Amino acid sequence: xxxxxxxxxxxxxxxxxxxxxxxxxxxxxxxxxxxxxxxxxxxxxxxxxxxxxxxxxxxxxxxxxxxxxxxxxxxxxxxxxxxxxxxxxxxxxxxxxxxxxxxxxxxxxxxxxxxxxxxxxxxxxxxxxxxxxxxxxxxxxxxxxxxxxxxxxxxxxxxxxxxxxxxxxxxxxxxxxxxxxxxxxxxxxxxxxxxxxxxxxxxxxxxxxxxxxxxxxxxxxxxxx
Numbered sequence: 001x002x003x004x005x006x007x008x009x010x011x012x013x014x015x016x017x018x019x020x021x022x023x024x025x026x027x028x029x030x031x032x033x034x035x036x037x038x039x040x041x042x043x044x045x046x047x048x049x050x051x052x053x054x055x056x057x058x059x060x061x062x063x064x065x066x067x068x069x070x071x072x073x074x075x076x077x078x079x080x081x082x083x084x085x086x087x088x089x090x091x092x093x094x095x096x097x098x099x100x101x102x103x104x105x106x107x108x109x110x111x112x113x114x115x116x117x118x119x120x121x122x123x124x125x126x127x128x129x130x131x132x133x134x135x136x137x138x139x140x141x142x143x144x145x146x147x148x149x150x151x152x153x154x155x156x157x158x159x160x161x162x163x164x165x166x167x168x169x170x171x172x173x174x175x176x177x178x179x180x181x182x183x184x185x186x187x188x189x190x191x192x193x194x195x196x197x198x199x200x201x202x203x204x205x206x207x208x209x210x211x212x213x214x215x216x217x218x219x220x221x222x223x224x225x
Contacts, residue, residue: 022057022092029087032059039065039072043157045148049191052207058095064195070156102181102206104214108221111141117174118143121184121193122212129185135216138223140183144172148189151196159192165200176202183208183215 030036036054038047044064051062065072073079110116120127120143127145128137139145150168153160160168166176174180180202182190187209197205208215215221 021053022096025054025057025059025090026092027086027089029090030054030059031090031092032061034059034061034090036062037065038062039068040157041069043149043152043155043192044068044159044195045157045189045192047191048195049188052100052191052194056097056100057092058097067156067158071158074156099204100206101187101209104208104210104218104221107140107181107208111222115179117178117180118208119172119174119180119182119193120145120212121148121182121190123147123149126185126189131185131213135213136223138216138225140212140215141222141224143183144174146172146174146193148184148192151192157192159196159199162199162201165196169197169200169202174202176200179204179206181206181208183211186211186213 036051036059038050040046044066047064047068051064054060054062067074069079107118111118118140120139122139122145124147126147127139130137146168151159151165159165169176174197176197180197182193182197182205184190184193187207189211190207190209194205194207216223
């Protein structure tokens with residue numbers, strides 16, 4: 001696993017994917033030919049992160065069930081309390097897609113780079129969190145706030161239409177032809193924005209996986225209130 005992948009594993013807080021994302025998917029029987037539809041009951045945030053993680057290890061056949069479990073139940077579709085048996089482990093030989101993440105050092109060196117747009121996915125309440133007074137409040141300089149809850153229609157997590165998403169990003173000045181770095185409190189918070197940007201047609205989308213929790217804990221890094 002290369003340096004970006006190693007730092008990725010360290011950045012998850014907590015890391016739900018030991019001992020590493022490729023090994024985790026392999027143990028689930030997922031390979032590049034496997035069609036995966038992810039869902040959750042948390043406004044699709046975990047499902048979107050799951051699909052991002054698939055793409056991170058080179059698995060591009062993932063999708064999010066729009067609206068998650070709530071939408072499924074709302075449509076009168078069947079549910080079960082029984083967990084299906086896991087398929088046999090696969091041989092997964094895909095490559096980590098390193099450009100999908102951006103490290104603290106690179107982000108700090110590019111705050112004045114007009115080719116990079118930094119987007120803050122935190123809600124106002126999340127922006128005020130101090131993690132038991134262990135980190136500062138504020139934001140990364142020049143970052144554009146687009147809270148994740150603006151991207152959904154309701155509590156189920158159903159995403160807005162692609163046209164609505166494009167309008168939100170355009171109004172905020174997030175252009176699809178620019179390199180985009182997204183961050184939240186932790187890397188695990190960024191999946192929904194990554195998915196929305198992708199659906200809206202953005203090209204290069206990178207996740208600052210160490211997140212605000214790491215940035216704000218380092219006093220030498222700049223912040224804006």
